[in-house]
Amino acid sequence: MSTETLEAPVVKEREALLSKRRKKFITDPLNDDNPITVQVLGICSALAVTTQMKPTLVMALSVIFVMIFSNLTISLMRNLVPTRVRIIVQLAVVATLVTLVNEVLKAYAFDMYKELSVFIGLIITNCIVMGRLEAFALGNKPYDSVLDGLGSGLGYSWIILAVAFFREIWGSGKVFGYPVFDAIGFENVALNGLMVSPVGAFIVLGVIIWVQRTKTGYVEH
């Protein structure tokens, strides 16, 4: 008779928007399960774009965007995607989103586009993106997948920003293009050309991994 009475017992208690389980999706990749320093994925772009902080920030935001929306899209389609072509489907979705980012940059931030378009294209092959789609979005609900994408994106971002910070300050004496040493009165600070080359990124990244693993006690098996 009344539909309400029929449905009432079916309604489950809704999980809080940011329950403990969901918070872990975001916090885990920041440290304990960091895509770069623990899973050692996405190294290529971590080396390539991190000579200066500004392009690194744009790269980080682009990756977060692509991760959130590809996770969302794949998760929404997860019951429709034929298993045999799922990798191609993931690729197509990621490639579309990356092209979107590239086109938007070209229209509204042409200088960034000129500097970054090579690497933006490479987000498609960023192992973190594909890895999360395959490992998480294909088997989880959309909202959880969005959180997972955000978490992994942030985990990737803070590492490449940290690497870029050290490389820019040691390599060019600047932070976000601002000459810090001049500003605080140190002149003729010796800069290290090694930091500008990809080798510098390996060294900085290595030190970050070292510090992190000493603190968390993580060991490879």
Added chain:
Amino acid sequence: MRQSNTYIIVFSLILTAVLGGLLSGVSQVLGPTQKKAQDLDTKKQILGAVMPMDDIKKMESEAILELYSQVITSEVADFRGDLITTNEKGGPMVAEEVNIEKNYKKAAEERQYPIFKYHQPGQADQVEAYIVPVYGAGLWDAIWGFMALETNLESIKGITFGHKGETPGLGARITEAEVQGRFSGKTFVDTNGNVVEMQMIKGENNPQSKLGPHKIDGLSGATLTANGVNDMMNAYYGYYQNYFNKHVRNNATALNQQ
């Protein structure tokens, strides 16, 4: 059902159509804005050859376009140096719209060669510099730029470079103001009036003895990019000689004789 071939094919087709439609829609919507951004960027690069890039970057985009329209006049010539006034569609030829990349793929004799003449506002007949585009191959992909020549058509007033995919921190440094500044004052012609190849040499921080009026301090770790820069500058300096002979040197001698 989800594993059947028909399902997979239909699924793929729909996915392709949806994603393709989305992308072409976005490209349609953003197209005009992108074209404007590209046009502004070209004009910035042209102006950058004759004034400090830092000053240009501080300006609003309208101010840049305004300044550009005041201090630059442009024309297009063919390989023999004759002016081209109408484009393929019959409309007026616009030098800023000549696609250097497309022209580069043609034989040198068939290309269109835009020339940008820099002068003080309102004094179009007193040219202070001739700015010509250059285009060539770097290490990984295309490199290009705009080269401003003094009115003697021998020495470089200023230069800007751009690139598609040179290595950041190595070859990509050709876009830095300091690197571009190394070209200022260098000349294509020796004291006897012979054309000499401009050369960015190997290694960086070379002693003065190795440098000279035709030799430029190189980029450490980017010798191949520097070679590409050399090739394109020398090649394009040559391509423009017919135009210079017909339209600049002739006029100058005519004026002197009067």
